[in-house]
Amino acid sequence: MIKMNLKGKDLITTQDWEVEELMQALELAEEMKKKRFSPEFTCILQNKSFLMFFYNPSVRTRQSFEIAATELGGHALFLEPKTMRLKSKKTAGETIEDAAKVMDRYGCGLGIRILEDKINAYGEGENIIREYAEHCNIPVISMAHDKYHPCQGxxxxxxxxxxxxxxxxxxxxxxxxxxxxxxxxxxxxxxxxxxxxxxxxxxxxxxxxxxxxxxxxxxxxxxxxxxxxxxxxxxxxxxxxxxxxxxxxxxxxxxxxxxxxxxxxxxxxxxxxxxxxxxxxxxxxxxxxxxxxxxxxxxxxxxxxxxxxxxxxxxxxxxxxxxxxxxxxxxxxxxxxxx
Amino acid sequence: MIKMNLKGKDLITTQDWEVEELMQALELAEEMKKKRFSPEFTCILQNKSFLMFFYNPSVRTRQSFEIAATELGGHALFLEPKTMRLKSKKTAGETIEDAAKVMDRYGCGLGIRILEDKINAYGEGENIIREYAEHCNIPVISMAHDKYHPCQGxxxxxxxxxxxxxxxxxxxxxxxxxxxxxxxxxxxxxxxxxxxxxxxxxxxxxxxxxxxxxxxxxxxxxxxxxxxxxxxxxxxxxxxxxxxxxxxxxxxxxxxxxxxxxxxxxxxxxxxxxxxxxxxxxxxxxxxxxxxxxxxxxxxxxxxxxxxxxxxxxxxxxxxxxxxxxxxxxxxxxxxxxx
Amino acid sequence: MIKMNLKGKDLITTQDWEVEELMQALELAEEMKKKRFSPEFTCILQNKSFLMFFYNPSVRTRQSFEIAATELGGHALFLEPKTMRLKSKKTAGETIEDAAKVMDRYGCGLGIRILEDKINAYGEGENIIREYAEHCNIPVISMAHDKYHPCQGxxxxxxxxxxxxxxxxxxxxxxxxxxxxxxxxxxxxxxxxxxxxxxxxxxxxxxxxxxxxxxxxxxxxxxxxxxxxxxxxxxxxxxxxxxxxxxxxxxxxxxxxxxxxxxxxxxxxxxxxxxxxxxxxxxxxxxxxxxxxxxxxxxxxxxxxxxxxxxxxxxxxxxxxxxxxxxxxxxxxxxxxxx
CATH class of the missing domain: 3.40.50.1370 (Aspartate/ornithine carbamoyltransferase)
Incomplete structure (x- = not known):
């Protein structure tokens, strides 16, 4: 099996990863496709929790991430910001720093999706996702944002x-x-x-x-x-x-x-x-x-x-x-x- | 244990199954009730994902399907069409065929619930559920629709x-x-x-x-x-x-x-x-x-x-x-x- | 490991528990923190389902309960009353007794969150949570209500x-x-x-x-x-x-x-x-x-x-x-x- 040496690394765009790292992910993906429910894979996130934070709804992204966590033995939480009382320009609430630092204690990883209609200018989604990443030790994975969609790539x-x-x-x-x-x-x-x-x-x-x-x-x-x-x-x-x-x-x-x-x-x-x-x-x-x-x-x-x-x-x-x-x-x- | 010979079979109404098949389901259910958490049952859907697609909300149906998947070792996804950008008469979006063909790759089964207030004429729910079934190799189970409710029966x-x-x-x-x-x-x-x-x-x-x-x-x-x-x-x-x-x-x-x-x-x-x-x-x-x-x-x-x-x-x-x-x-x- | 002798006990406020029982929970929590994914803990709720019933949304409560169930080997269901057709002063629907008696058959425990803006007078939340508890043999845990928040304490x-x-x-x-x-x-x-x-x-x-x-x-x-x-x-x-x-x-x-x-x-x-x-x-x-x-x-x-x-x-x-x-x-x- 391919070595797991990317522990803790964020994936916000593939451009942030080395080509060798991308190839490693692709080759592991091909192996996982061939041996989808092999015990060497189903134990990887045993009892671990991946936090999926959907500013925007989604079909495939929700299903594929939730099932990915399941097939690795873990669990994915489906979270929507409307239930999260976050601070905004108009309302009192929790800062991204506070939300991120707690999620960092709870989860093994954090996925974020934030698209065009939840922001007021191109680039804001990228900024938000990078702000979470700054305050998290656990890896932050883009589940699509205004600029990039690394897992789709x-x-x-x-x-x-x-x-x-x-x-x-x-x-x-x-x-x-x-x-x-x-x-x-x-x-x-x-x-x-x-x-x-x-x-x-x-x-x-x-x-x-x-x-x-x-x-x-x-x-x-x-x-x-x-x-x-x-x-x-x-x-x-x-x-x-x-x-x-x-x-x-x-x-x-x-x-x-x-x-x-x-x-x-x-x-x-x-x-x-x-x-x-x-x-x-x-x-x-x-x-x-x-x-x-x-x-x-x-x-x-x-x-x-x-x-x-x-x-x-x-x-x-x-x-x-x-x-x-x-x-x-x-x-x-x-x-x-x-x- | 009862033989599992119905692999891939849809359940849209009990009328579609042979009486012998229904009796098989009933007898297995009685055995599962007696030995609810027996290892012979908790391994059946290990790491597999059952997709629950709720056009209509529900109390017992949601709980009982989600827990059924859990007790078989698997996971059930709670999906609502409002988050699925499906095509309708009024809006652009994804066809049922496209949605179904992807879910078919991801899940071990698909449950659909579509009742009276989400349709415009009696029978439309039945048509929709059968359209999903047509495009899926995985079994499609009715979680109640306008005409039938096989699991209730x-x-x-x-x-x-x-x-x-x-x-x-x-x-x-x-x-x-x-x-x-x-x-x-x-x-x-x-x-x-x-x-x-x-x-x-x-x-x-x-x-x-x-x-x-x-x-x-x-x-x-x-x-x-x-x-x-x-x-x-x-x-x-x-x-x-x-x-x-x-x-x-x-x-x-x-x-x-x-x-x-x-x-x-x-x-x-x-x-x-x-x-x-x-x-x-x-x-x-x-x-x-x-x-x-x-x-x-x-x-x-x-x-x-x-x-x-x-x-x-x-x-x-x-x-x-x-x-x-x-x-x-x-x-x-x-x-x-x-x- | 600490003996599990509180089987079936509700937790609506810490005041309902003996000091010795609270100390037992605190000491077990400290042990669980030290050995977070130890097999002695990850088997505790294997294939069991904890029902989380959120009259009010939440950040930490949702995440921490859902992950708690996951880390004990079980599964937590995220339920919102808007999808539950409950009876109210204004609408026909199911009584709390009926809802509770069925959840009692399905789950290993029931968490309820009901805060200030879902009630019309201080104390109503407490009454509702105690009504569920009255009709359930499984333990009912307050996930915060108008009067108390035992897990926070x-x-x-x-x-x-x-x-x-x-x-x-x-x-x-x-x-x-x-x-x-x-x-x-x-x-x-x-x-x-x-x-x-x-x-x-x-x-x-x-x-x-x-x-x-x-x-x-x-x-x-x-x-x-x-x-x-x-x-x-x-x-x-x-x-x-x-x-x-x-x-x-x-x-x-x-x-x-x-x-x-x-x-x-x-x-x-x-x-x-x-x-x-x-x-x-x-x-x-x-x-x-x-x-x-x-x-x-x-x-x-x-x-x-x-x-x-x-x-x-x-x-x-x-x-x-x-x-x-x-x-x-x-x-x-x-x-x-x-x-």
Missing amino acids: LADVMGYRKHTGNDLKGKTILHTWGHGALARSHCSLQESMLICSRLGMNVRLAHPEGYALEEDVINTVQKNCSENGSEFSKTDDAVQAYKGADIVYSRNWMSEKAYEGGELNKQKEVEKALKLTDWICDEKKMKISNNALFSHPMPVDRGHEVTDGVASGSRSIIYDIAENRLHVQKAVMALTMSD | LADVMGYRKHTGNDLKGKTILHTWGHGALARSHCSLQESMLICSRLGMNVRLAHPEGYALEEDVINTVQKNCSENGSEFSKTDDAVQAYKGADIVYSRNWMSEKAYEGGELNKQKEVEKALKLTDWICDEKKMKISNNALFSHPMPVDRGHEVTDGVASGSRSIIYDIAENRLHVQKAVMALTMSD | LADVMGYRKHTGNDLKGKTILHTWGHGALARSHCSLQESMLICSRLGMNVRLAHPEGYALEEDVINTVQKNCSENGSEFSKTDDAVQAYKGADIVYSRNWMSEKAYEGGELNKQKEVEKALKLTDWICDEKKMKISNNALFSHPMPVDRGHEVTDGVASGSRSIIYDIAENRLHVQKAVMALTMSD
């Missing part, structure tokens, strides 16, 4: 490795904006670009005007690419972007102006996005690709981000990737939380 | 068997409408009539005009009776219905017009039902019966559906039946979900 | 024992009102005064006019003191109260008039309390004390009840006490619920 590349024979170097992944009615976070996209660029993939980004991702993240992706001998490119051509892509990742995300006025105007975002109907991943565009795999972090907004034909087609690996969430999270928890 | 007859010396053939059960302030589902009633008729009991149904149950269900009950040499009868006489009954099951349910106008008008249902004050199970009516046992799936609306004297009387077996929920669900989960 | 004195070399006799504890924006319950305060007075401590109480605690409780504290050769005193001097105190416990609580008009007027309480700015535990007042430890049950309303300097200072033991919640609850559950 690991699940993505676990899927890409499996479906390309473990050889990602030199493969091209297209991250393309999809129109839709959900006004989604940048986190999955940005995480994917970061981890793919570190594993030697060519990273292509396509979106209409007004939908740029964070400049610092783009700069880091470019740096990752140049360090790994791969290429980064951007385009606003919804069709030509597919040319020669080995993997297509189509997803909606919010515009640059989403927080104008001091809070997320979801209605306006949705209206704007729904007009850009060219931006859908469909069979015609996929034909230009290099017989690309279709990737998406789910939930899929079918008919907007992607057609049913592609999402349910033979090259779609969305359910495998969703399943991988469980395995990579078990691996990360084992590496960072076991004795 | 099993718990009922487990109680009847115990309190009648295991001999149900030829016994008469009266299902009688009770007035009240809760506008309840047909599910418990219909399930009870189905399973009792298959186990050889005479089934009697009493309700005021306007409160007919589903015609297809009644037809099936009649067919079950004729195949098992027992009798089915209907009456609108709130008193004479009790004559010679061995078991009396009194419960409120919605009228035939409950969904008129496209959604459940609960207020109107309650007002209408509260006027029919003759329809209460009381000591006087019980005297006409054959010293009948009193049965109810709880929660009991005392003073409406039944008097305190009957509900808390020496012939009431309501707490035993409530306890049986735990045992029958453990048995069903063991039979359908263990390796 | 045990956690407090576990901390005082540790930080004073286990010798509480003759030590002086000041319970002082703190102003603030939370309109808090009397329960932690009253419990602390009761248990401290029974363990031989001098108990001092300081609050402004209009903030008296329950007279019966004060009388019991005085009786406890006189039986144990210690002293009870009251003052309305926010500063001199600190003189010679070994432990200072500063916390906001509601005024005597909080329920005037038939329900808690939280807004009015907060407005009134925020004016009394002298009532803050600060460095200057602490200098008058006997180098006192600072105690608080958390969440701390910093800047109101206490300054940051004191709450985060070297004499603050608030995180230790918060951690103790876990250990004392494990001890109480082991003593009252194990076979």
